[in-house]
Amino acid sequence: MSTVAQLLQPVESDLEQLLSDLRALIGAGHPILQAAAEHLFSAGGKRLRPGIVLLLSRALDPAGELSLRHRRLAQITEMIHTASLVHDDVVDEANTRRGVPTVHSRFNSRVAVLAGDFLFAQSSWHLANLDDLEVVKLLSRVIMDLAEGEIRQGLFRYDTGQSLETYLEKSYWKTASLMANSAKAAGVLSELERDQLNQLHSFGRQLGLAFQIVDDILDFTGSDDQLGKPAASDLASGTLTAPVIYAMEEHPSLAVLIEREFSEPDDLDQALDLVRQSQGIQRARVLAESMARESTTNLKFLPASASRDALMDLPDFVLSRLY
Amino acid sequence: MSTVAQLLQPVESDLEQLLSDLRALIGAGHPILQAAAEHLFSAGGKRLRPGIVLLLSRALDPAGELSLRHRRLAQITEMIHTASLVHDDVVDEANTRRGVPTVHSRFNSRVAVLAGDFLFAQSSWHLANLDDLEVVKLLSRVIMDLAEGEIRQGLFRYDTGQSLETYLEKSYWKTASLMANSAKAAGVLSELERDQLNQLHSFGRQLGLAFQIVDDILDFTGSDDQLGKPAASDLASGTLTAPVIYAMEEHPSLAVLIEREFSEPDDLDQALDLVRQSQGIQRARVLAESMARESTTNLKFLPASASRDALMDLPDFVLSRLY
Numbered sequence: 001m002s003t004v005a006q007l008l009q010p011v012e013s014d015l016e017q018l019l020s021d022l023r024a025l026i027g028a029g030h031p032i033l034q035a036a037a038e039h040l041f042s043a044g045g046k047r048l049r050p051g052i053v054l055l056l057s058r059a060l061d062p063a064g065e066l067s068l069r070h071r072r073l074a075q076i077t078e079m080i081h082t083a084s085l086v087h088d089d090v091v092d093e094a095n096t097r098r099g100v101p102t103v104h105s106r107f108n109s110r111v112a113v114l115a116g117d118f119l120f121a122q123s124s125w126h127l128a129n130l131d132d133l134e135v136v137k138l139l140s141r142v143i144m145d146l147a148e149g150e151i152r153q154g155l156f157r158y159d160t161g162q163s164l165e166t167y168l169e170k171s172y173w174k175t176a177s178l179m180a181n182s183a184k185a186a187g188v189l190s191e192l193e194r195d196q197l198n199q200l201h202s203f204g205r206q207l208g209l210a211f212q213i214v215d216d217i218l219d220f221t222g223s224d225d226q227l228g229k230p231a232a233s234d235l236a237s238g239t240l241t242a243p244v245i246y247a248m249e250e251h252p253s254l255a256v257l258i259e260r261e262f263s264e265p266d267d268l269d270q271a272l273d274l275v276r277q278s279q280g281i282q283r284a285r286v287l288a289e290s291m292a293r294e295s296t297t298n299l300k301f302l303p304a305s306a307s308r309d310a311l312m313d314l315p316d317f318v319l320s321r322l323y
Numbered sequence: 324m325s326t327v328a329q330l331l332q333p334v335e336s337d338l339e340q341l342l343s344d345l346r347a348l349i350g351a352g353h354p355i356l357q358a359a360a361e362h363l364f365s366a367g368g369k370r371l372r373p374g375i376v377l378l379l380s381r382a383l384d385p386a387g388e389l390s391l392r393h394r395r396l397a398q399i400t401e402m403i404h405t406a407s408l409v410h411d412d413v414v415d416e417a418n419t420r421r422g423v424p425t426v427h428s429r430f431n432s433r434v435a436v437l438a439g440d441f442l443f444a445q446s447s448w449h450l451a452n453l454d455d456l457e458v459v460k461l462l463s464r465v466i467m468d469l470a471e472g473e474i475r476q477g478l479f480r481y482d483t484g485q486s487l488e489t490y491l492e493k494s495y496w497k498t499a500s501l502m503a504n505s506a507k508a509a510g511v512l513s514e515l516e517r518d519q520l521n522q523l524h525s526f527g528r529q530l531g532l533a534f535q536i537v538d539d540i541l542d543f544t545g546s547d548d549q550l551g552k553p554a555a556s557d558l559a560s561g562t563l564t565a566p567v568i569y570a571m572e573e574h575p576s577l578a579v580l581i582e583r584e585f586s587e588p589d590d591l592d593q594a595l596d597l598v599r600q601s602q603g604i605q606r607a608r609v610l611a612e613s614m615a616r617e618s619t620t621n622l623k624f625l626p627a628s629a630s631r632d633a634l635m636d637l638p639d640f641v642l643s644r645l646y
Binding site (some may be wrong): 030031032033086090091093100109110113114116118120122124125127128129131135137140141143144146147148150151154155198279285 | 353354407411414416437441444445448452454463464466469478
């Protein structure tokens with residue numbers, strides 16, 4: 001069971017460089033954004049997404065080196081991810097994320113909109129300058145999927161008719177698309193064959209889905225402190241995740257509470273009890289485990305290296321957050 | 324002196340098609356965005372930006388036809404422009420634009436952030452699928468310039484040290500970059516030579532700057548009704564435009580009022596009087612005229628057509644708003 005720092009050890013200095021590059025890029029000459037950039041790109045975050053791109057990039061190079069274009073791809077990945085978080089926090093009116101005040105609560109929504117737009121703009125500019133149309137398409141698709149996912153999440157609020165499939169589709173858009181397409185893009189820059197590119201996409205897709213399912217389980221099993229945001233906030237805001245969708249099959253009365261949007265005094269507590277008493281959390285865990293384990297079967301073609309070993313340990317890390 | 328409808332007559336049905344395509348594209352399957360899309364892409368707006376792309380595209384085709392890719396470019400241009408307006412209105416806390424409530428005031432800032440992100444995402448996706456790296460770079464540059472312009476505008480608020488050059492640079496980012504780069508992109512899709520591409524860029528740059536200067540003059544000479552927003556709102560919010568920058572040269576006391584951010588009761592009225600009594604508005608008009616007139620000298624290479632005639636009439640149209 002490794003910590004994320006141990007896991008990302010082969011690219012530790014790459015990640016430090018990446019964060020300092022991003023702080024300089026975003027903050028330069030813009031006092032308003034400087035503070036937001038310091039806030040967003042300080043040490044401490046998991047940086048799992050650029051970490052995966054960096055690990056893959058090194059694992060794909062015969063000499064274990066990192067090209068400038070791969071480095072840039074990792075930056076773009078983190079810019080897109082951060083931009084979407086900053087805007088999601090405005091849309092969801094969230095005040096904390098990972099225990100840290102959000103940009104829109106620490107500054108205001110004006111700065112949050114501006115900072116997010118600036119990050120999206122920078123990412124699309126740097127993306128174009130990677131001079132590879134396929135990479136541009138892969139990452140543009142991510143930007144579209146993120147917007148689509150955020151819209152769908154709003155659309156399906158309190159909608160008890162949604163299936164596990166709807167949930168997985170939404171989770172792909174919101175989380176897995178970035179991991180899948182950035183992994184594939186790293187492969188494109190390394191000039192891999194088509195079927196290896198598809199394997200990288202499957203790897204990112206399955207790992208991303210497992211990651212999201214684990215996150216959604218933690219919303220029910222974690223404390224406010226562990227989560228860095230109020231526990232059960234997804235359910236409270238009507239976002240129905242895997243544990244809830246499974247639990248509704250067992251306890252149809254749960255759907256009634258959700259459909260009336262927890263309007264009676266004890267509704268939310270009762271709903272939480274129903275989810276926790278059900279097999280929902282356990283079934284979601286089994287689903288996350290199978291996806292996480294399967295993800296790395298796609299990486300067998302990678303030659304032996306410390307970076308490959310770290311990638312192979314990712315499922316364990318993702319699942320370890322549950323224990 | 325032609326109206327915008329007369330001017331855009333050669334591409335009238337193209338523009339109708341474009342608006343209906345955009346309404347369908349943005350609204351489809353998203354009730355939240357449906358209303359915002361209807362609101363944003365209803366008839367009535369000037370649609371000058373996609374109009375120019377469409378006129379140029381037809382003028383560049385030997386048979387006066389419009390290719391699917393040129394049509395797509397015009398859509399992308401309007402998507403980027405609209406996305407940036409929607410987010411700017413959140414950042415500037417504007418309640419009306421052209422006399423119509425803004426998305427964030429009619430709906431709320433959540434919908435405005437979401438709708439803008441969705442439009443940016445769609446534009447970057449369609450852009451990538453034009454399959455031309457140079458076009459991707461030109462339009463990504465626009466997205467970056469728009470973000471840069473909005474940030475600079477905030478940065479230079481109440482800053483009386485800014486020069487006419489600073490103002491023109493900011494106006495390029497906020498307005499002219501989109502016209503310059505989309506005009507050039509139309510030329511790239513028509514496979515023009517390098518010096519003609521540069522001429523298209525100059526044309527859009529000069530026309531866009533003239534357009535912005537005229538807008539900034541109207542802020543002082545128009546009524547609330549004509550402007551569709553409160554008159555002199557730029558100065559009131561500390562955004563210093565050409566008339567003010569010229570007026571400060573004549574009346575140094577104007578800078579004092581601005582620097583104390585109109586904190587005394589009569590400051591704003593006094594400042595407005597100083598601008599209106601100065602040569603500032605007249606000098607800004609001369610600047611706009613020379614830029615507008617010069618812009619079309621770049622289009623002499625276009626073969627004769629109704630679309631070329633319309634493009635040649637653009638300077639008159641832009642300046643006619645002053646009379």
